[in-house]
Amino acid sequence: MASTPSLTLLLALLLPLIPLAVAAPEKHLVTHLPGFDSALPSKHYAGYITVDESNGRRLFYYLVLSERDPAIDPVVLWLSGGPGCSSFDGFVYENGPFNFERGSTPGGLPKLQLNPYSWSKWFELYPEFQLNPFYISGESYAGIYMLG
Numbered sequence: 001m002a003s004t005p006s007l008t009l010l011l012a013l014l015l016p017l018i019p020l021a022v023a024a025p026e027k028h029l030v031t032h033l034p035g036f037d038s039a040l041p042s043k044h045y046a047g048y049i050t051v052d053e054s055n056g057r058r059l060f061y062y063l064v065l066s067e068r069d070p071a072i073d074p075v076v077l078w079l080s081g082g083p084g085c086s087s088f089d090g091f092v093y094e095n096g097p098f099n100f101e102r103g104s105t106p107g108g109l110p111k112l113q114l115n116p117y118s119w120s121k122w123f124e125l126y127p128e129f130q131l132n133p134f135y136i137s138g139e140s141y142a143g144i145y146m147l148g
Contacts, residue, residue, distance in 0.1 A: 030062075033098070036112035041097060042067045062088060064097055081140020090139070 030044035043065045048058035066073035078095065080087040092098065097118045101111040 033112055035100075035109050036098065038114075041114065042070075060088075062091060067097075079138035079142040081138065081142045085140065087138075087142075 028045040028047040045063040
């Protein structure tokens, strides 16, 4: 069972994202990704969330809405370990909707392609798990700090 500090941290991480899903700020809308020449498969948003006004601390986020129905589909929070390992690495290199096309970077911008093994495709294979409880996952040191 999660402790109160763990639940507080979880709520602190997830609650700021709720307004983004309901009324996402259009100024944060991502309309194009360098290296990807097609239309994005769903809406993407990126920006910063202020977490400490007095010290000017902000967290970067990248939100990818569901390719099906964002109003009812589950929300997944992915966190990576550290030190110095950005969760964005996991988004691009592991389980996000895109990955890099092999051999496409000889001195230039890498080409992106849709990731056929993206976590967003998993529920197409196993729809019976769609109503199961939500869990937050991560790797390495994320197992320590995400549960505080």
